[in-house]
Amino acid sequence: MKKRVLVFFVLLGMLGACKKIMPKAPDEDQILDGPIEGLNTEETRLFLDGDIAFNDEVFTPQTGLGPLFVSNSCASCHAGDGKGHPFSTLTRFGQTDESGNPYLHLGAPQLQNRAIPGYLPETLPPGLAFSKFLPPANTGLGYLDAVSDADLLALSDPDDLNGDGISGVPNWITLPSYCELRPGAISNAGKYIGRFGKKASTYDLLQQSAKAYNQDMGITSLYEPVDTYSKVEMDPEVSNASIQALVFYLKTLKAPIQRTTSDTKVLAGKQLFMASKCNACHVEKLKTGESPISVLSGKTFYPYTDLLLHDMGPGLDDNYTEGSAKTFEWRTPALWGLGLSKNSQGGAYFLLHDGRAHSIEEAILMHGGEAEQSKIAFQNLLENDKQNLILFLESL
Amino acid sequence: MTIFTFNLYKSKPLLLFLMFLQTINLSSQNDSVRVKRSSLDTSKMLLNMDAVYNRPFLQYGKIPVALGGYAEVSSNYSVTDGITNGLSFQMQRLTLFVSSSIHRKIKFLTEIEFEGGTKQINIEFAAIDFQFHHLLNFRGGIVMNPIGAFNQNHDGPRWEFVDRPISATQLLPATFSNVGFGFFGKTYKANIVWAYEVYLTNGLNDNIISNTENKTFLPAAKLDPNRFEESYNGAPMSSAKTSLRVKNIGELGISYLGGVYNKFQTDGLVLDKKRRADVFAVDFNTTLPFMNTNITAEMTWLFVDVPDTYTQHYGEKQFGGFMDIVQPLVRKKMFGFERASFNAALRIEYVDWNRDRFIETGGKIAEEVFAIVPALSFRTSAQTVIRLNYRYQWQKDFLGNPASKTAAIQFGLSTYF
Numbered sequence: 001m002k003k004r005v006l007v008f009f010v011l012l013g014m015l016g017a018c019k020k021i022m023p024k025a026p027d028e029d030q031i032l033d034g035p036i037e038g039l040n041t042e043e044t045r046l047f048l049d050g051d052i053a054f055n056d057e058v059f060t061p062q063t064g065l066g067p068l069f070v071s072n073s074c075a076s077c078h079a080g081d082g083k084g085h086p087f088s089t090l091t092r093f094g095q096t097d098e099s100g101n102p103y104l105h106l107g108a109p110q111l112q113n114r115a116i117p118g119y120l121p122e123t124l125p126p127g128l129a130f131s132k133f134l135p136p137a138n139t140g141l142g143y144l145d146a147v148s149d150a151d152l153l154a155l156s157d158p159d160d161l162n163g164d165g166i167s168g169v170p171n172w173i174t175l176p177s178y179c180e181l182r183p184g185a186i187s188n189a190g191k192y193i194g195r196f197g198k199k200a201s202t203y204d205l206l207q208q209s210a211k212a213y214n215q216d217m218g219i220t221s222l223y224e225p226v227d228t229y230s231k232v233e234m235d236p237e238v239s240n241a242s243i244q245a246l247v248f249y250l251k252t253l254k255a256p257i258q259r260t261t262s263d264t265k266v267l268a269g270k271q272l273f274m275a276s277k278c279n280a281c282h283v284e285k286l287k288t289g290e291s292p293i294s295v296l297s298g299k300t301f302y303p304y305t306d307l308l309l310h311d312m313g314p315g316l317d318d319n320y321t322e323g324s325a326k327t328f329e330w331r332t333p334a335l336w337g338l339g340l341s342k343n344s345q346g347g348a349y350f351l352l353h354d355g356r357a358h359s360i361e362e363a364i365l366m367h368g369g370e371a372e373q374s375k376i377a378f379q380n381l382l383e384n385d386k387q388n389l390i391l392f393l394e395s396l
Numbered sequence: 397m398t399i400f401t402f403n404l405y406k407s408k409p410l411l412l413f414l415m416f417l418q419t420i421n422l423s424s425q426n427d428s429v430r431v432k433r434s435s436l437d438t439s440k441m442l443l444n445m446d447a448v449y450n451r452p453f454l455q456y457g458k459i460p461v462a463l464g465g466y467a468e469v470s471s472n473y474s475v476t477d478g479i480t481n482g483l484s485f486q487m488q489r490l491t492l493f494v495s496s497s498i499h500r501k502i503k504f505l506t507e508i509e510f511e512g513g514t515k516q517i518n519i520e521f522a523a524i525d526f527q528f529h530h531l532l533n534f535r536g537g538i539v540m541n542p543i544g545a546f547n548q549n550h551d552g553p554r555w556e557f558v559d560r561p562i563s564a565t566q567l568l569p570a571t572f573s574n575v576g577f578g579f580f581g582k583t584y585k586a587n588i589v590w591a592y593e594v595y596l597t598n599g600l601n602d603n604i605i606s607n608t609e610n611k612t613f614l615p616a617a618k619l620d621p622n623r624f625e626e627s628y629n630g631a632p633m634s635s636a637k638t639s640l641r642v643k644n645i646g647e648l649g650i651s652y653l654g655g656v657y658n659k660f661q662t663d664g665l666v667l668d669k670k671r672r673a674d675v676f677a678v679d680f681n682t683t684l685p686f687m688n689t690n691i692t693a694e695m696t697w698l699f700v701d702v703p704d705t706y707t708q709h710y711g712e713k714q715f716g717g718f719m720d721i722v723q724p725l726v727r728k729k730m731f732g733f734e735r736a737s738f739n740a741a742l743r744i745e746y747v748d749w750n751r752d753r754f755i756e757t758g759g760k761i762a763e764e765v766f767a768i769v770p771a772l773s774f775r776t777s778a779q780t781v782i783r784l785n786y787r788y789q790w791q792k793d794f795l796g797n798p799a800s801k802t803a804a805i806q807f808g809l810s811t812y813f
Contacts, residue, residue, distance in 0.1 A: 021786070023801035025478020058610040061602075072707055073610060076794070085795050086756035087708065114707050117602070117658065118668050121705045346759065346795035 029257035032139045032337055032344070033081040036254045038295035043252065050249025053242045054078075059217050064237030066218040067119040067229045068112030074246070077135035077216070081253055082337065082344025084135025086355050090216070093130035098324040103128060109322065110215045112228055119229070129327070131318035132354035133198045137337045137344070141196075142251030143301045144334065145205055148289030149186040149193050155283060155306045166280040166370050168308035171200035171331070173323040178210070178223045179203050183290040194323055195307045198353045200331035201322035205247045213238055251293060255301050256337035260395045269392025272385055276377035281310050281332045281370065304335035304396065313368020316352065328369060339394035360390050434462070435779070441589050443639045443647055444679065445542060445580065447549035448521060449505060451493060452779055452812045464493040468552035470808030474787075477800050487513050488808070489552065491520070501527040509571070519624070520571045531581035535595070538624065540573050542593040542637035543653040544694045545679035547572055552810035556722050556741040556773040558785045559806065562765060563716030563747050567696055568675065569615035572653075574598045574633065575624050587643035592636070598623050599633025600657035600673050605702055605710040610794075611749045611763060612700050612710045614673070617657070631656035631670065646682025646691075653677075657700070671701040688727075693719040709794060711750030711761065718745035722773075733776040743769040750794065762796030765789060780811035 028034065035047050054074040059065035070090055071077050077088040094108030095101035101108045107122045111130070115121040124130055158169045172191035175181075182204065185192055196202040202211065210223035220227055220234040221243055227234045260266050273279060282304040291297045309329040317328035325331075330353060338360070342349055349358050357363035367375045378386065434453045442450055453462035468488040474480060488511070495505040506522040523537030540548050546564035550571055564570045576597025583590055601623070603616035620628055633655035641647040654674035661667055679694040695717035702710050722741040730736035749763040767789035774782045785806040790799040 021805075022475040022480075022803045023477055023788075058608045060606045060608065062606065069707075072709065076610070076707075076709065079793055079795055079797055085754075087754050087795070089756065115703075115705045117605070117671075117703045117706060119705075343797055344795070346762070346797060348759075 029259045030340070030343075031080065032137060032253075032256055032340055034254050036142065036252050036295060039252060043248070043293070046245055046248045047252050049242075049245035050247070053246040054249050057242075059219060061116040064219050066112075066114075066116040068121055069114050069116070069218040070110070070112060070216045071114075072217060074212070078138050079344045081138040083137045083341045083350070084355075085345050086134070086350055088135055089355060090133045090135070091124065091130055092133060092320060092322070093124060093128045095321055096129050096319055096327060097321065098326075107228070110228075112215070112218065129319040131198075131320035134350055134353060134355040136198075136333065137256075137341070138250055139253050139337050140255035140301065140303060140334065141205060141253065142291070142293065142296050143255055143286070143288055143299065144195060144303060144305070144307060145182070145251060146288035146291040146293075146296045146299075147195075147286050147307065148184045149182070150184060151287065151289070152193055152195070152307055153186060156308050164277070164280060165373055166277075166310065168281065168306055168310055168332075169329070170194070171309055171323040171325045173201055173203060175203050176207060176223070179207050191324070195331075197322070198330060198333075199322040199325045200307065200309055201325070205250045206243070209243055209247050209250065213243065248293075251296070255303070256340065256396065258302070258336075258395055259339065260391075263391070263395070265388045266392045266395045268385070269388035269390065269395075272381060272389045273392055276374045276381075276389070278371075278374050279304070280374070281306055281308075282335050283332075302336065305332045308332060310371070311369035312371060315366055315368045318354075335393060336396050338396045360393050361386065435777075441584070441641060441643060443582070443589065443591050443641055444545040444549040444649060444681075445582075445591055445593055445637070445639060447551065447554075448507075448540065449495070449503075451551065453493065453495060460497040462493075462495045464495075464812060465491050466551050466553050466810060466812045467491070468808065468810040470558045470806055472558070472804055472806050474802055474804035476802040488558075491551070498524070503527075518571070518573075520573050529581070531583055533580050534577070535580060536577045538573050538575050539578065539595055539597060540571060541595060541597060541599075541633070541635040541653055543572065543635055543651045543675055544568055544570070544677040544696060545649055545681065545692070546570050546694060551812070553779055553781055553812050555720070555810075556739060556771050556781065556783055557720070557743050557769055558783060558808040559769070559787065561694070561718035561720075561743070562745050562767065563696055563718050564694060566613070566615060567698060567714055567716040567747050567749075568677070569618055572614075572618070576632065578635075589641045590639070592638045594634070594636040596632045596634055598627045599653075599655050601628035602658050604657055604673060605700065605706065610709045612698070612702065612712075612714060614675070614698065629656055629659050629661075631660075644685065646680060649677075649679040651677045651679070668703075671703070673698070673700045675699075688724050690722040691719065692722075693717065708752060708755065708761065709750075711752045711763070713751035714747070714749055715751055716745070716747030718743060730774075731776075735777050737775045739773045739775065741771040741773060743767070743771065745769070760796070761794060762792040763794045765791045780809070782809045783807070 058073045065072050071088050077084045091111040092109045094103035106125050111124055112122045156168045156170055158167050160167050170193040172188050173194040175192055192203055194200040194203055196208050202208045210221055213219040213221055214224035218228055219237045221236045221238050222240055225233040283306040284304055285302055288296055288299045309325050309331055311328050312330045319327045321327045351357040351363040357366055364378050432455050451464050453464040455462040467490045470488055471485045473483045489509055491509040493507050497503055503525045507520045509518045509520050519538050521538055521540050523535050523539050526534040542548055547570040574597035576595050578595030580593040600617045601620045603619050604614050605612055607613050607616035635653040637649055637651035639649040656670045657673045658668055658671040660670045675698050677696045681692040683690045698714040700712055702712050720743045722739055724737050724739050727737040746766045750761040752761050767787055769785050769787045771783055771785045787804040789802040792799045
């Protein structure tokens, strides 16, 4: 009898343990990864190839890592395709104006702060200006890539002709030879509009990826063949096919899906966001132009960025810059996916270009320069309204 | 005897013939007067270190060679965060043993394992033992390093779970065998048995901090294809264990494995300082009186000297362990099996792959896995088990982001033959 009772309770316990017998997929709006809708079969295969290159490939000394590096895989810096953590923060140094970086011979612009065993990593040359860059989220990059230059120029107002205190300028950069111009590319004295990176110093996702392989992981390619340690051209350690698949993956990651859109507090927060003129830089809506990936062409999307440089004031001026940007200018970061940032940053917020802000409110209060009036408007809100505005930002 | 030994090892036909004999006698072994099967000794005074010889063997007549082995087959249906690759079947492993008494005091045993079909073929054990005294036995060959309990006592039919413990196979590299020499011994006094083992072998290499797992991973040492031929760095790995069993209480083992893992010099030129990996393990097993509940537990601590300038993905400290609880529910003649039993079991396991803290923030590095595995098993005897497992596992990444959740339903069987 005792044994039967025991059997009963054991089985009951096991049944209890199996209550949720298989874990469900998280809701689509709770995760950042996943492809955009509408890819055909071939595109889906390419997306999966890129997914493997991005999320599964870990470089080791045997497969080309380093000798100097910052990280050993793409996913190390962009967990779940989200924002990075201070662990994988990049350090760039040397350049203080648009004349270029005079310290390339000292390893500029990027510090490789790690090394494989048996090698010594680079150290920051004393006295030089530097800035730390937190890895950004990857989601929706294809949409940002497909916005036409003309649309970006239309958003810019370098001389503040409309008198709203917001300028917005493109970062005109010199392209590496392997970059292909996007449809309708606009040139200015042989330079083109950069749109990726904290200083908008990168033209497209191919340049971003080839540079990241090279500068972040010490992996040479046909695109970026110079080894960061020896400074000589090396055989490629990653194939063009892998890089192209990875670029396709980045282009076709879905855009973050806003959550709690009908929540009254979120709606009130959005109104306050607009009323505080945050949207002057964090432009709510953009439209893609022509894209070789058909599902990306002619799409309206909601990134909350204008992809332009803005003066952010002395508080955020690290005295380091890239391209034609001033040291106090930063590209407006997209706010979409902001509320999910903690899920890729180990449960805590690390915001602004170097992760110095540990909450959304802190990030807002660190704004200056062209954003000074918006910051003051936020400071003057009632506590309840501040929370609504933050709830709106967390819903993105 | 010498001539016979020579013939056995040089003559493949003889070996095949012996294996054939084993095969044709599987169904009629009870009727055979020539082929004798030694059964699994379930005496309570045996230790984990005895597991290598305490296996059911089949012996033909008076030939001093015995054969044995076990097979494990399973099916698995798992889902991770709502995504599944469907149902799959695995021939997890097929292992063959050959043992030989070369002399009253000289024994040889080898264990050859085919894992995942023929994906991996490993010599897990191939050693000659010389007994000089019960406290002084000399062993040479490919030995199973005595770290923890599972590495030595890993045969599938002994366990109620389809998967091997994560801490034993991924934190520790079970089955971890290396070429070398050592001593072991055992002594009894009243209700106590005490034993020791100590070996010097080839061992670790740089792969443990340079692998696609992106974490300090001791099993990556096994990727060196030359490890049975020569030492990676000329610095031998030492391993040692002491065990104590007290009748009606249980067995406690304390073990150590460690050595220099990196290639610190080549051609006499110094490349790096000597970097060590050191592993400590404690294992315990007991059978509770009255209920006959069997508890097996093992905990492991790993310390690795990782260069400060390397990536923190490769942690300097790791910890992991598992505990299995097996409760016989029914033990009687069932379905024609004289000593059958029906059991409920539970495994709890945890591994922290990286116990370090982020240099940048001071926060704890996560990279950990926790799993709970309720199980049911039906044993036709101590040698054969059919098992049904349900695994639920939480896995956190390096940064400590929300855990990915995996659940699996696993069915399998394992038997000595």
